[in-house]
Amino acid sequence: MARWGMAIDLDRCTGCGNCMAACHQENNLAAVGPEQTEQSRAFHWIRLVREVSGSDAHATVRYTPTLCVQCDDPPCVKVCPVHATYLSEEGIVGQIYARCIGCRYCMAACPYNAKVFNWYEPEWPGELKKKSNPDVSLRSHGVVEKCTFCHHRVNHAREQARAEDREIRDGEVVPACAESCPAQAIVFGDLDDPESMVSARARSPRAYRPHEDLGTRPKVFYLEEQE
Amino acid sequence: MSAEHTVRPELGPTVSHDLSERDIDVLLASVEQPGSAFRVVTTVLVLIILGAWVLFSRQILYGLGVTGLNQPVGWGFYIVNFVFFIGISHAGTLISAILRLSNAEWRRPITRMAEVITVVVLAIGAFHPVLDLGRPERMLNIFTAGRLQSPLLWDVSSISAYFMASTVYLYMPLIPDIALLRDRGARPRWLYSFMAWNWQNTPRQREVLERASNIMMILVIPIAVSVHTVISYIFAMTLQPGWHSTIFGPYFVVGAIFSGIAALMVVMIVLRKVFHLERFLKEIHFAHLSKLLLVMSLLWFYFTFSEFLTAFFGNEPAEIRVFFYKFTGPYAIPFWGMVVCNFLIPVVLLSFRRTRTIPGIMVASIAIVIGMWLERLNIVVPSLANPRLALPSGFYIPSLVEWGMFVGGLATFALGFVVFARFFPLISVWELREGQETAVSETAERVASYLPDRLENAPTGETT
Amino acid sequence: MTEPRFQETPPWIAALQVVSVAAIWVFVIGISIWIIHLMRLSQTLHDVPSASVGISIVAIPVFLTGASVLTYVFVGLRRGATPSTAEGRGEGRGAEQE
Numbered sequence: 001m002a003r004w005g006m007a008i009d010l011d012r013c014t015g016c017g018n019c020m021a022a023c024h025q026e027n028n029l030a031a032v033g034p035e036q037t038e039q040s041r042a043f044h045w046i047r048l049v050r051e052v053s054g055s056d057a058h059a060t061v062r063y064t065p066t067l068c069v070q071c072d073d074p075p076c077v078k079v080c081p082v083h084a085t086y087l088s089e090e091g092i093v094g095q096i097y098a099r100c101i102g103c104r105y106c107m108a109a110c111p112y113n114a115k116v117f118n119w120y121e122p123e124w125p126g127e128l129k130k131k132s133n134p135d136v137s138l139r140s141h142g143v144v145e146k147c148t149f150c151h152h153r154v155n156h157a158r159e160q161a162r163a164e165d166r167e168i169r170d171g172e173v174v175p176a177c178a179e180s181c182p183a184q185a186i187v188f189g190d191l192d193d194p195e196s197m198v199s200a201r202a203r204s205p206r207a208y209r210p211h212e213d214l215g216t217r218p219k220v221f222y223l224e225e226q227e
Numbered sequence: 228m229s230a231e232h233t234v235r236p237e238l239g240p241t242v243s244h245d246l247s248e249r250d251i252d253v254l255l256a257s258v259e260q261p262g263s264a265f266r267v268v269t270t271v272l273v274l275i276i277l278g279a280w281v282l283f284s285r286q287i288l289y290g291l292g293v294t295g296l297n298q299p300v301g302w303g304f305y306i307v308n309f310v311f312f313i314g315i316s317h318a319g320t321l322i323s324a325i326l327r328l329s330n331a332e333w334r335r336p337i338t339r340m341a342e343v344i345t346v347v348v349l350a351i352g353a354f355h356p357v358l359d360l361g362r363p364e365r366m367l368n369i370f371t372a373g374r375l376q377s378p379l380l381w382d383v384s385s386i387s388a389y390f391m392a393s394t395v396y397l398y399m400p401l402i403p404d405i406a407l408l409r410d411r412g413a414r415p416r417w418l419y420s421f422m423a424w425n426w427q428n429t430p431r432q433r434e435v436l437e438r439a440s441n442i443m444m445i446l447v448i449p450i451a452v453s454v455h456t457v458i459s460y461i462f463a464m465t466l467q468p469g470w471h472s473t474i475f476g477p478y479f480v481v482g483a484i485f486s487g488i489a490a491l492m493v494v495m496i497v498l499r500k501v502f503h504l505e506r507f508l509k510e511i512h513f514a515h516l517s518k519l520l521l522v523m524s525l526l527w528f529y530f531t532f533s534e535f536l537t538a539f540f541g542n543e544p545a546e547i548r549v550f551f552y553k554f555t556g557p558y559a560i561p562f563w564g565m566v567v568c569n570f571l572i573p574v575v576l577l578s579f580r581r582t583r584t585i586p587g588i589m590v591a592s593i594a595i596v597i598g599m600w601l602e603r604l605n606i607v608v609p610s611l612a613n614p615r616l617a618l619p620s621g622f623y624i625p626s627l628v629e630w631g632m633f634v635g636g637l638a639t640f641a642l643g644f645v646v647f648a649r650f651f652p653l654i655s656v657w658e659l660r661e662g663q664e665t666a667v668s669e670t671a672e673r674v675a676s677y678l679p680d681r682l683e684n685a686p687t688g689e690t691t
Numbered sequence: 692m693t694e695p696r697f698q699e700t701p702p703w704i705a706a707l708q709v710v711s712v713a714a715i716w717v718f719v720i721g722i723s724i725w726i727i728h729l730m731r732l733s734q735t736l737h738d739v740p741s742a743s744v745g746i747s748i749v750a751i752p753v754f755l756t757g758a759s760v761l762t763y764v765f766v767g768l769r770r771g772a773t774p775s776t777a778e779g780r781g782e783g784r785g786a787e788q789e
Binding site: 036039040041042049051064066075078079080081082083084099100101102103104105107108109111112113116117118119120121141142143144210211214216 | 356383466
């Protein structure tokens with residue numbers, strides 16, 4: 001069984017934000033509007049975290065695409081009182097929207113701030129509603145949601161492979177963020193397959209995982225920028 | 228009741244100096260002559276509570292968006308007040324159980340009020356997480372699909388156990404007083420008749436009640452300790468900076484007892500004034516309790532000091548962000564306000580006999596209640612506002628709905644007391660009476676037993 | 692003040708008292724079954740069982756003790772009410788009015 005993981009090469013990332021836009025469309029994320037964003041309720045499953053370092057004269061700006069790191073020991077799953085968030089057999093941390101009671105304990109416990117909450121009934125203004133992706137369920141108000149590693153695409157690839165009586169090929173599953181990345185900074189695949197691209201990148205000396213010290217064993221790797 | 232003794236002498240012990248009829252009239256005045264003030268106060272409180280619910284209806288209609296919560300500060304007033312109210316509830320039963328257990332004779336006029344605080348506040352506090360839910364209608368999921376590994380579930384079982392135990396613990400010492408009201412013909416008669424459970428003050432009944440009270444008072448102490456420990460675990464079990472701390476359990480319990488005693492003092496002082504209980508709740512009772520309060524204040528400071536020094540000295544980036552968010556950042560006012568209210572004001576006021584008067588104690592107690600509320604705020608919000616990732620600090624401005632529910636919660640607390648006082652005596656009549664009958668001789672006997680044995684009674688041989 | 696007097700509990704109130712004791716037991720047993728259900732659920736889901744089950748399992752005897760103490764008080768108070776009621780307990784109360 002696959003153990004899905006992701007590797008993001010920060011050397012390649014240009015901070016263009018395509019991944020955020022693609023994720024929004026793919027996963028039917030609600031448009032919360034400027035007012036809510038002002039209230040710090042911006043709604044992303046993946047977002048670019050900006051870090052400015054250096055002096056004023058020589059400031060370096062660094063963008064890090066941040067998403068749920070799909071921990072192998074997820075702190076959010078342990079605290080959920082109703083089993084609304086769980087670790088699937090393939091290592092994806094899922095959220096059951098229909099069961100979530102909206103206590104937001106998982107959000108409080110997540111060291112990566114990967115989860116978002118539907119403070120109001122989500123809205124898709126104008127044409128957006130008609131363009132929603134039929135593969136991804138719409139959420140209602142009062143529930144927590146998060147990145148699913150484009151779980152529906154994984155399912156699709158698995159069915160395809162089963163129909164053709166073969167294993168899922170490396171690179172067959174591409175999440176929306178990886179697909180949209182013009183610099184191909186994001187690679188997705190099976191971490192248990194030593195031949196896969198993502199494993200190769202994860203083995204790179206530049207590779208690190210965010211807050212490894214917490215023991216959460218994330219499955220999203222970053223490849224550090226070189227000088 | 229003295230009349231009853233003459234009618235049925237086999238039912239009670241012979242009485243040497245009973246509480247006078249006038250004393251009992253005063254103690255039962257709140258039940259027997261509630262007057263129009265009761266109706267006015269109840270109406271006002273009910274209106275306040277209704278107002279809070281009208282405000283809250285917006286949250287039911289539109290979702291949690293009407294609060295000031297956001298990402299990353301996903302918990303706010305509701306959780307703060309949950310921790311705060313449950314903290315207050317420790318006054319009660321814990322204090323009353325400890326005082327009973329240690330045979331502190333001055334406990335007699337205090338225990339009842341302490342127990343009432345517990346039950347009322349516990350019900351209010353336990354309801355707060357429900358307000359905080361995004362989908363309260365799905366609460367049943369906790370019962371069908373609850374996961375014991377979540378600290379929230381530990382809370383559910385711990386708080387419900389505490390609620391059960393403290394209700395029983397309030398009710399059992401109430402039975403003789405209910406019987407007194409029943410015998411005096413208080414209305415509604417069926418209620419007192421139902422709740423008095425055939426109490427006729429026979430020796431056998433007294434024995435049963437005493438034995439049961441002893442079991443409950445021992446049972447209630449570990450449960451009360453467990454409740455606030457488990458509440459602290461909600462925070463401590465996560466990995467978040469400022470929360471993931473091993474002393475959170477005892478720290479929360481100390482804070483809970485601290486705020487509980489303070490709330491008890493406020494309630495006692497107010498009710499003393501309202502119901503003219505000056506002759507029962509004397510200065511000496513406040514003096515004793517205020518010493519307890521002073522000790523708790525010092526203990527609280529010790530825990531706070533240890534907690535923050537560890538964070539500061541370790542200088543971990545994530546921890547230190549939370550630390551400075553409180554010390555010099557946006558939460559400086561709540562933080563230093565907390566230190567002033569919980570430590571400076573009470574220690575100064577309660578240390579000196581000149582300020583350890585009823586007004587002084589009132590000021591100190593109110594300061595502590597405010598300070599402990601600020602402490603809960605300082606625990607919940609700053610840690611959430613400073614995530615580990617390189618995100619900008621979050622902010623949290625509570626909305627009108629949250630303020631409304633806060634005021635509504637306080638009004639419910641007051642209403643709980645008013646309703647209780649309307650139906651039951653606020654001071655345990657039978658315990659006072661028992662105290663007057665037996666306490667002096669019992670205490671003298673006990674003190675005598677502490678003294679060295681007389682030579683002729685000494686169990687072992689001669690000493691040189 | 693009117694002369695304090697003890698009145699016999701009317702039968703319907705006595706019945707209500709019995710019902711309330713039964714309700715306490717239904718409640719307590721319900722909670723115990725619920726906690727056991729959750730413990731079995733945590734087994735099936737392979738949760739982190741040790742600590743959480745340990746913490747929760749303590750609650751069951753607490754509830755049972757609470758209900759037992761209450762029942763003891765209720766039964767004890769009835770039996771100890773007056774010498775005449777000590778023998779006849781429960782339903783026969785109506786006949787024992789003084």
